[in-house]
Each structure stands twice: as structure tokens, then as C-alpha cells.
Amino acid sequence: MRIKLTSVMVDDQDKALKFYTDVFGFVKKHDIPVGGPYRWITVISPEGHPDVELALEPNANPVGKTFQEGLFNQGIPATAFEVDDIEREYERLTALGVVFTQTPNRQGPVTIAVCADTCGNLIQLYQPPDAQA
Amino acid sequence: MLSTDTFVRLCRARDQLRGVHDRPLTISEVAQSARMSPFQFIRQFSALFGDTPHQFRIQARIDRAKLLLALDHHSVTDVCMEVGCSSLGSFSDLFARRVGMAPSEFRRRVRSMVAVPGALPTELFPGCLTLMGPAFAIFEKQRSWSIGQTAVS
Numbered sequence: 001m002r003i004k005l006t007s008v009m010v011d012d013q014d015k016a017l018k019f020y021t022d023v024f025g026f027v028k029k030h031d032i033p034v035g036g037p038y039r040w041i042t043v044i045s046p047e048g049h050p051d052v053e054l055a056l057e058p059n060a061n062p063v064g065k066t067f068q069e070g071l072f073n074q075g076i077p078a079t080a081f082e083v084d085d086i087e088r089e090y091e092r093l094t095a096l097g098v099v100f101t102q103t104p105n106r107q108g109p110v111t112i113a114v115c116a117d118t119c120g121n122l123i124q125l126y127q128p129p130d131a132q133a
Numbered sequence: 134m135l136s137t138d139t140f141v142r143l144c145r146a147r148d149q150l151r152g153v154h155d156r157p158l159t160i161s162e163v164a165q166s167a168r169m170s171p172f173q174f175i176r177q178f179s180a181l182f183g184d185t186p187h188q189f190r191i192q193a194r195i196d197r198a199k200l201l202l203a204l205d206h207h208s209v210t211d212v213c214m215e216v217g218c219s220s221l222g223s224f225s226d227l228f229a230r231r232v233g234m235a236p237s238e239f240r241r242r243v244r245s246m247v248a249v250p251g252a253l254p255t256e257l258f259p260g261c262l263t264l265m266g267p268a269f270a271i272f273e274k275q276r277s278w279s280i281g282q283t284a285v286s
Contacts, residue, residue, distance in 0.1 A: 007262065011183070011192075012183070012184075012192075015183050015184075019183070030268070030272070032268045032271050032272055033271075034259075034264050034267040034268050034271065035267065037232075037233065038259050038264060039264075039268075040264045040265060040267075040268030040269075040272075055262065055265075057259075057262065057264070058259055058264075060258045060259055061253060061258045061259065062200060062253075062258070065196075072144070073144050075137070075140070097180055098180075099134075099135050099177075099180040099181050100134045100135065101134070101135050101137070101140055102134070103134050116180070116181050116182075117183075118180070118181070118182065118183030119183055120182070120183075
């Protein structure tokens with residue numbers, strides 16, 4: 001058993017693919033139309049393991065929407081991505097118009113920031129202790 | 134950075150835009166209740182939710198209409214009213230443009246797929262990785278097709 005795939009629910013797959021590649025900087029791995037308006041889309045991180053994929057799942061099912069929005073309203077991130085230099089990422093993303101609900105702040109040994117992915121999620125970015133300056 | 138207070142006000146505005154009112158609220162009215170200027174409201178809303186308030190409201194209506202058409206025994210006219218559209222013609226046009234088929238056609242297709250009453254067909258309301266099976270089937274087909282091509286050439 002391996003962890004090879006994770007996912008975030010998104011409210012619009014086109015918008016999500018654009019945001020996750022153009023803004024977050026991930027690279028598209030799969031984009032397969034599966035009938036109707038929906039696609040099987042996964043992205044990988046050029047800085048991470050090429051074998052770990054993030055699926056951008058449509059949140060078309062109302063149950064998914066309720067869950068996603070419940071987390072969002074309470075300020076809870078849907079997932080988290082690791083960065084080497086959180087201050088630099090914060091500056092870079094802010095310049096691209098990304099909205100943060102938490103600026104980089106030290107929480108024990110990690111530094112955390114939270115931003116909106118414009119697809120219905122808050123995303124936590126964290127810089128692990130071994131990457132701290 | 135967005136303060137918690139502004140974040141909460143923008144979330145409330147999103148709920149307001151999705152709500153059905155006797156008279157649809159103007160964007161200025163929603164901005165006002167979020168205590169922002171219309172310009173500031175549209176900018177902040179778009180940065181947070183990825184759509185303008187106007188686009189968001191249209192999409193919310195379409196999503197609700199799809200659900201009502203799938204689950205309830207309402208007529209298309211009822212659904213049109215229910216989601217806050219006053220003109221059946223413009224509702225049907227909008228729906229067809231966004232969904233790719235007329236509301237009546239959508240309902241017919243959903244109904245033909247529903248095996249258990251109250252359950253949503255995953256073809257039209259996918260979720261939770263249900264797309265993986267069909268995607269891999271297509272992926273395999275493409276791959277064997279391209280391997281076949283290579284073998285021929």
C-alpha cells in the first residue's frame with residue numbers, strides 16, 4: 001500500500017488547473033475528459049516527488065460542497081503544502097494577487113501561512129523546522 | 134492580508150448572493166451590507182472566491198437548478214422561479230449555455246440514470262474520486278492506441 005494520490009475539491013476545474021499551475025507552480029500530469037463537463041486532472045510538484053499526484057476533483061456533489069464550505073467558513077485549510085522559504089512564497093503569491101488569511105507566523109517549530117486557492121479552499125503553506133534559517 | 138472580520142463578511146456576502154430573495158439584491162446592496170465600496174467588494178470577493186459576485190450568483194443558481202431538476206418533481210418553470218430567475222426564457226438559455234443542454238433535457242438524463250430514489254447519479258454529480266475509474270479506462274485505451282501506432286510505424 002502506498003500514498004501516491006491526494007486530492008482537493010475545487011468548484012471549477014478549469015479555474016483550478018490554471019491556479020494550481022500558473023500561481024502555485026505545479027505541473028499538469030493528467031487531464032482526461034471523463035464525459036460530461038468533468039475531467040480527471042492531476043498535478044505534480046516540480047520540486048517534489050514526481051510520483052505523488054494531487055487530483056483536482058470537482059465538488060459537484062452537494063455533500064462535497066457542504067464539507068468544503070464548512071471548512072472554509074471556519075478558516076480551516078483543506079490541505080497543506082510544504083515550502084522551503086515561506087516568506088519568499090508569501091511575497092511571490094501576494095504579488096500574484098493571492099489572498100492570505102494568515103501571514104507567515106511561527107507555530108512552535110514550523111512557520112505557517114494560510115491562503116485562498118480561489119476554488120473554494122484555504123491552503124496551508126508551511127516551512128518545516130529543518131528548512132528554517 | 135485579509136482580516137478575520139473581512140473574511141467573515143465576505144463569506145456572509147457569498148451566502149447572501151446565493152440566497153433567493155423576493156427581489157434579487159444588487160451587487161451594491163451586498164457590498165453595502167459587507168461594509169465595503171462596490172469596487173473594493175468586487176475586488177476582494179474575486180480574490181477570495183475566484184469569481185466576481187455576479188458570476189458567483191449565476192453559478193450558484195445553475196448549481197441549485199441542477200440539484201432541483203435531479204431530485205424534485207418540479208417543472209422547469211418551478212425550478213426557474215425557485216432559483217430566483219424571473220424569466221423562463223433567459224433561465225433556459227443560461228442553463229443551456231452553462232450546462233450544455235436544456236433544463237428539460239438535463240432532467241430527462243438525470244432521471245434515466247437514477248437507480249435509487251434520492252441518490253444522485255455520479256455521472257452528473259461526481260465526487261470523491263469516482264472519476265478515477267473512467268479516467269483510467271480512457272487513459273489505458275489511449276496508451277494501447279499509441280503503443281499500437283508505434284508498433285505499426
